[in-house]
Amino acid sequence: MTTAAAAPAGIGDGGELRRASGRLRRRLLFDRAIGWILLAAFAVVLFPLFDMLYWVSANALPTMSWGTLTENQVGTGGGLYPMIQGTFVIVGLATALAVGLGVAAGFYTSEYAPPSVARLARIAGNLLAGVPAIVLGYFGYFLLVIYAGWGFSALAGAITLGIFMTPYVYRTTDVALSSVPKGQREAALALGARPHQYLGRVAFRIALPTVLTGVFFAMALGLGEAAPLYYTAGFNSYPISNLTSPTGTLSVVIYQFYDNPASFGHFLALAFQAAFLSIVIVLGLNVAVQLLSDRYRRRLRGLYQ
Amino acid sequence: MNARAADSAPVLSVEHLSVFAPTRRILSDISIDFPGRDVTGIIGPSGCGKTTFIRTLNRMIDTTPGLRVEGAVRYRGQDIYDRAVNPVLVRQRIGMVFQRPTVFPMSIYENVAFGLRLLRTEEETVEEVVRRSLTRAGLWGEIGSRLDQPALELSGGQQQRLCIARALAIEPRVLLFDEPTSSLDPIAAQKVEELFAELRRDYTVIIVTHNLQQAARVASRTAFLYQGQLVEFGPTEELFERPKERLTQEYITGRFG
Numbered sequence: 001m002t003t004a005a006a007a008p009a010g011i012g013d014g015g016e017l018r019r020a021s022g023r024l025r026r027r028l029l030f031d032r033a034i035g036w037i038l039l040a041a042f043a044v045v046l047f048p049l050f051d052m053l054y055w056v057s058a059n060a061l062p063t064m065s066w067g068t069l070t071e072n073q074v075g076t077g078g079g080l081y082p083m084i085q086g087t088f089v090i091v092g093l094a095t096a097l098a099v100g101l102g103v104a105a106g107f108y109t110s111e112y113a114p115p116s117v118a119r120l121a122r123i124a125g126n127l128l129a130g131v132p133a134i135v136l137g138y139f140g141y142f143l144l145v146i147y148a149g150w151g152f153s154a155l156a157g158a159i160t161l162g163i164f165m166t167p168y169v170y171r172t173t174d175v176a177l178s179s180v181p182k183g184q185r186e187a188a189l190a191l192g193a194r195p196h197q198y199l200g201r202v203a204f205r206i207a208l209p210t211v212l213t214g215v216f217f218a219m220a221l222g223l224g225e226a227a228p229l230y231y232t233a234g235f236n237s238y239p240i241s242n243l244t245s246p247t248g249t250l251s252v253v254i255y256q257f258y259d260n261p262a263s264f265g266h267f268l269a270l271a272f273q274a275a276f277l278s279i280v281i282v283l284g285l286n287v288a289v290q291l292l293s294d295r296y297r298r299r300l301r302g303l304y305q
Numbered sequence: 306m307n308a309r310a311a312d313s314a315p316v317l318s319v320e321h322l323s324v325f326a327p328t329r330r331i332l333s334d335i336s337i338d339f340p341g342r343d344v345t346g347i348i349g350p351s352g353c354g355k356t357t358f359i360r361t362l363n364r365m366i367d368t369t370p371g372l373r374v375e376g377a378v379r380y381r382g383q384d385i386y387d388r389a390v391n392p393v394l395v396r397q398r399i400g401m402v403f404q405r406p407t408v409f410p411m412s413i414y415e416n417v418a419f420g421l422r423l424l425r426t427e428e429e430t431v432e433e434v435v436r437r438s439l440t441r442a443g444l445w446g447e448i449g450s451r452l453d454q455p456a457l458e459l460s461g462g463q464q465q466r467l468c469i470a471r472a473l474a475i476e477p478r479v480l481l482f483d484e485p486t487s488s489l490d491p492i493a494a495q496k497v498e499e500l501f502a503e504l505r506r507d508y509t510v511i512i513v514t515h516n517l518q519q520a521a522r523v524a525s526r527t528a529f530l531y532q533g534q535l536v537e538f539g540p541t542e543e544l545f546e547r548p549k550e551r552l553t554q555e556y557i558t559g560r561f562g
């Protein structure tokens with residue numbers, strides 16, 4: 001206060017920028033404390049993740065070889081080639097199904113549906129996302145494996161897993177489309193675009209990076225879930241040559257071979273190897289999706305201002 | 306009939322137009338004729354219905370759920386609210402530029418070409434039209450050499466003029482502007498304003514503005530809306546200097562709004 005009195009009104013000596021008052025200083029200390037607390041919370045969250053990564057790698061890597069990727073499982077030994085193949089086939093098909101259904105439903109909800117229908121559709125999407133995976137597994141089992149008579153098959157697995165993944169794609173598509181700036185829609189329609197042309201040429205371009213993230217999220221979940229596949233795709237120690245054979249997947253390997261009375265020796269090793277491979281696939285997928293969605297997001301720079 | 310006479314026939318005429326929201330009336334029984342190749346200003350205090358009114362003129366109002374339109378808007382005699390009329394075709398003839406620039410996240414070129422692509426225009430023609438539209442919007446000199454650049458990297462004023470070029474590209478007859486300069490800095494606003502003098506020669510231009518000086522500068526006729534009603538419409542000079550209505554007088558002398 002004395003400086004202010006000495007200097008003409010409104011003109012300080014510059015030192016005032018450095019001398020924080022007691023109250024301001026307390027506030028700054030508080031800000032810093034919050035920063036540390038958040039960092040600690042972050043560490044608490046990350047620790048189990050790194051611990052898990054270490055635990056899986058430490059158990060998997062010593063028993064892995066090139067053969068893990070290329071050989072069939074034989075007895076208690078061999079590799080995971082059939083399950084890697086099965087995972088790619090089933091998750092690939094399931095993703096195609098989930099993207100088709102989820103993106104279409106998202107387009108419908110955000111652009112075409114009357115408000116009351118849109119509200120119902122969103123509730124239905126959330127409900128489906130909340131259905132336990134094992135329930136979907138049984139559903140696929142009774143409907144496809146038994147009732148339709150397909151037996152355990154890659155196709156039954158892919159459809160069940162695809163339905164499991166759909167609500168995640170649907171929700172992100174809906175949210176991404178709904179958060180496109182309103183002016184974009186107005187501008188497109190004012191230029192004579194029909195709603196589907198606005199969606200295809202403008203809105204989807206803006207929503208794409210977010211939709212991709214949603215698709216990745218759904219794929220990561222799909223890669224890790226054994227429940228929808230255990231009763232639908234079944235298991236197979238051999239690679240498949242058609243979609244109607246029982247098909248092994250990495251997630252089912254983990255489920256079957258890890259905490260199983262027969263889990264000893266190489267069975268347990270196979271479970272760890274499958275877990276390790278799943279993690280590697282998810283990480284690889286994450287990096288790829290991140291790069292791709294960053295590329296698309298760059299086009300949007302300056303859109304939200 | 307000579308050209309002058311053809312132009313004085315109204316291109317757009319609004320007949321007993323009312324717009325209703327679920328619980329209230331937004332516009333009441335507005336009738337007004339917009340002559341061809343001219344700039345008409347629409348002024349009025351905030352909330353009086355200017356945006357609602359201009360959006361009825363190209364059926365953009367259809368895109369707001371819950372509003373009901375009564376009366377007629379005739380484009381060269383055809384009521385655009387007739388059941389047989391396709392709103393998409395209406396909007397191709399009656400273009401619109403908004404308050405904030407709404408460029409798409411695409412290149413400058415693709416922005417201007419947007420409407421043409423919807424019409425499946427041949428690429429050769431597209432190129433030519435893009436060039437002509439940018440020139441008309443006074444942008445060719447500034448950005449003609451970097452058409453591949455993302456349009457979102459342009460300044461706000463350039464983006465707004467790009468939106469005008471984009472609207473021009475599909476060759477509308479009427480251009481609607483809803484406060485086209487209110488989000489721009491004075492210099493950018495002036496550049497957009499200068500365009501109106503250009504555009505009046507070929508288009509029927511209707512501009513909503515809350516800037517009375519702007520209306521006085523660019524519009525040869527001005528309409529004053531108040532609480533959803535058309536209070537006065539006439540040559541700009543008369544409306545500003547010898548208003549017939551007391552409400553108009555009070556508004557232009559800044560007693561409200």
Ligand SMILES: Nc1ncnc2c1ncn2[C@@H]1O[C@H](COP(=O)(O)OP(=O)(O)OP(=O)(O)O)[C@@H](O)[C@H]1O
Binds near residue numbers: 331515
């Ligand atoms: N969809 C709608 N539902 C209900 N009321 C609406 C709707 N759109 C506009 N209104 C109301 O109609 C009136 C006119 O709105 P409008 O946006 O046309 O005014 P304006 O003259 O453009 O105002 P401003 O100068 O602030 O832009 C306002 O009172 C507004 O609240």
Ligand SMILES: [Mg+2]
Binds near residue numbers: 355356357483
């Ligand atoms: Mg308005």
